[in-house]
Amino acid sequence: MTQHTPDRAPGPSAPPRRVDVAVVGAGFGGLYALHKLRSQGFEVQGFEAGDGVGGTWYWNRYPGARCDFESVEYSYSFSEELQQEWSWSERYAAQPEILRYANHVADRFGLRPLIRFNTRIVSAVFDRADALWRLQTDAGDTLEARHCVMATGNLSTTKYPDIPGRDSFEGRYFHTGAWPHEGVDFSGQRVGVIGTGSSGVQAIPLIARQASHLHVFQRTPPYSLPAHNRPVPKEEEDAWKRRYPEIRAAAKKTISGIAAFHKPTQSALEVSEAERLAAYEKHWNDGRTSITRIYNDLLRNEAANATVSTFVQNKVREMVRDPEVAEALVPRHMLGTRRVCLDTDYYDTYNRDNVTLVDLQRTPIEAITPRGIRTAAGEVALDAIVFATGFDAMTGTLLAIDIRTSDGVTLRERWSAGPRTYLGLMTHGLPNLFLITGPGSPGVLTNMILSIEQHVDWVAQCLADMRQRGLAVIEPELAAQDGWVEHVNALADETLYPRANSWYLGANVPGKPRVFMPYVGGVEAYRKACDEVVAAGYRGFAFAPAPAAGASTPAPSSAPARAA
Structure with missing residues (x-):
């Protein structure tokens, strides 16, 4: 640069x-x-x-x-x-x-x-x-x-959590919002990530591939959808560029400012369960965060929201092999009321032998110590801590x-x-x-x-x-x-x-x-x-x-x- x-x-x-x-x-x-x-x-x-x-x-x-x-x-x-x-x-x-x-x-x-x-x-x-x-x-x-x-x-x-003892930690700690420009190598290290919002969801799979062991400290499980990211073929790019005037005009007439996120016209409750599930499955496979835009009442009606929340919750249960870990990862709030994340291999990461989920609802953090993080269940020894704790x-x-x-x-x-x-x-x-x-x-x-x-x-x-x-x-x-x-x-x-x-x-x-x-x-x-x-x-x-x-x-x- x-x-x-x-x-x-x-x-x-x-x-x-x-x-x-x-x-x-x-x-x-x-x-x-x-x-x-x-x-x-x-x-x-x-x-x-x-x-x-x-x-x-x-x-x-x-x-x-x-x-x-x-x-x-x-x-x-x-x-x-x-x-x-x-x-x-x-x-x-x-x-x-x-x-x-x-x-x-x-x-x-x-x-x-x-x-x-x-x-x-x-x-x-x-x-x-x-x-x-x-x-x-x-x-x-x-x-x-x-x-x-x-x-x-x-x-x-950037927002650091108010945890006693942070400055006593003898290892290295980082915030996702102020990451060292030279990068960080976690190879062979015991790493703790605090936070599972969008930054945590994106960082956790890659840190897990490097670290000798990763502990994820989760307070509120997020809803995360698969991105299905891929390279953009030249013919697809050319087609977009030819249609840019049309795409930009369409985006201005939407709720989200994204032409690909169509404005919904139906209630989730006025279609059959089979039709809803087919729509949710298609969206899941398409790889977009706009799942709350499929029907016009998913962010306005609890009963409607329950249909899509339950769909994603069940997906989490299907992807995570350990039933106890899966239940801890299942979000409890209504989908869309907090930021919906987009991920690559997030839930599959919890199937790795070198990843441990720490459910802070059951064992809250008590303090950061010179050697790691102490929860109500005991101390977790760490070489590095990543604060994926967001922003003011x-x-x-x-x-x-x-x-x-x-x-x-x-x-x-x-x-x-x-x-x-x-x-x-x-x-x-x-x-x-x-x-x-x-x-x-x-x-x-x-x-x-x-x-x-x-x-x-x-x-x-x-x-x-x-x-x-x-x-x-x-x-x-x-x-x-x-x-x-x-x-x-x-x-x-x-x-x-x-x-x-x-x-x-x-x-x-x-x-x-x-x-x-x-x-x-x-x-x-x-x-x-x-x-x-x-x-x-x-x-x-x-x-x-x-x-x-x-x-x-x-x-x-x-x-x-x-x-x-």
């Missing part, structure tokens, strides 16, 4: 550099934001904590890391030339290939010089008098920007930055009872601060790149409309934000999602408010809502011009920035 030595900003004594838009993060959201905004004539500056682009795919280099959406759809659509020139080698691309793709995009569109790498934003303060954001880096540099775009990602801040999702990275206004409004205070946004794009009280796939948007429940493009396009259009009308400040109105939060909550309450303790609710972080964060209405409904806001003159947003020299910023007014 091309390395980049950042050009540091001037020291604190020099006047800060000023740009139109600061973009924080150089994952897929940040890269597209830099490209789109620059193409519209805005001066932009990007910031990235790592030394390369890729975001999630830069940090998550654990064994088996790969996307669980098919590569041909988990990709940018903004450039037809890019779509045609890039070839995916596998149906589900692995992390190294996705990272190569991100680097290709950065180099092809000349984005790398726009980014300060190895630079973390520690504070962002909006000066109401000057209508500017002042961003301070961990090196003490300051940049001024009229607008700030937070493309910090939804799964960016959706809000963690944003709240790690001191985001505030000059008159004392802070993001942390505004989100103290859970995140509150208008359209998942902005928060009342923090002008000119845009969130890419923020809480209150469908991002994490969808094809992230499609949702990223939609958000960035919306922000870019908004800033271009403001520039045309001489407006410099935008802020969501409190009533509009309250209405959107109520709408998001009402939709979630109509589903089974809130019934499970998932990271969608922040349940994996002690003390985090239990609020269902994503918008469950789907890509098509969300896109329509955003477009209607623009068509109605940016309904729910207030605007103000830039302050004159020596004057304070006028109070934002609800006068539209775009003709209805």
Whole structure:
């Protein structure tokens, strides 16, 4: 990967550099934001904590890391030339290939010089008098920007479990979300993996092939479906490329943003058991996570959900030879209310002689010791521990930055009872601060790149409309934000999602408010809502011009920035 030595900003004594838009993060959201905004004539500056682009795919280099959406759809659509020139080698691309793709995009569109790498934003303060954001880096540099775009990602801040004694461990320990770039060799070692979410499900089979013995410490068994991953034949790739316009258009009219995930029209309860089982079996053999999209009530009706949950539970029992281990691996929550995983040989791994499942429901972890992990059943001696324990999702990275206004409004205070946004794009009280796939948007429940493009396009259009009308400040109105939060909550309450303790609710972080964060209405409904806001003159947003020299910023007014 091309390395980049950042050009540091001037020291604190020099006047800060000023740009139109600061973009924080150089994952897929940040890269597209830099490209789109620059193409519209805005001066932009990007910031990235790592030394390369890729975001999630830069940090998550654990064994088996790969996307669980098919590569041909988990990709940018903004450039037809890019779509045609890039070839995916596998149906589900692995992390190294996705990272190569991100680097290709950065180099092809000349984005790398726009980014300060190895630079973390520690504070962002909006000066109401000057209508500017002042961003301070961990090196003490300051940049001024009229607008700030937070493309910090939804799964960016790693979460370690609160287990006593972690720092006493004398072996090596790793987190899947911050994996050493040089890789890790577990050959001949006794390894413990804590966590069986998506990262654990992907990593466990490969670690088991290396380790002398692997202990998997499982608290909540996941639902995982076989990926049936395979190389992409040239003729299949060519067919996709010919149909890309049709595929992209179809994806925007779905719930998940994936054209291959068709919108269901039937209830699971209005077809026969034989028909249901045939549909579930076909989906199982197809290798996709969209099993909850076969019928329209699988995420809304417990009885309907029981039909698909039971199907997958029985599959687990069939694949794992030891009946006691199989029962411990059978999920007990309703399928789809926590993230559904996609795997290669996950359940078969528990048939290996060198793998032991530790059921934390029966024997919980008491402490990490210098020699391993002590559970209620005794101590397990280990040479290495892997924490596959996920992230402080959706809000963690944003709240790690001191985001505030000059008159004392802070993001942390505004989100103290859970995140509150208008359209998942902005928060009342923090002008000119845009969130890419923020809480209150469908991002994490969808094809992230499609949702990223939609958000960035919306922000870019908004800033271009403001520039045309001489407006410099935008802020969501409190009533509009309250209405959107109520709408998001009402939709979630109509589903089974809130019934499970998932990271969608922040349940994996002690003390985090239990609020269902994503918008469950789907890509098509969300896109329509955003477009209607623009068509109605940016309904729910207030605007103000830039302050004159020596004057304070006028109070934002609800006068539209775009003709209805």
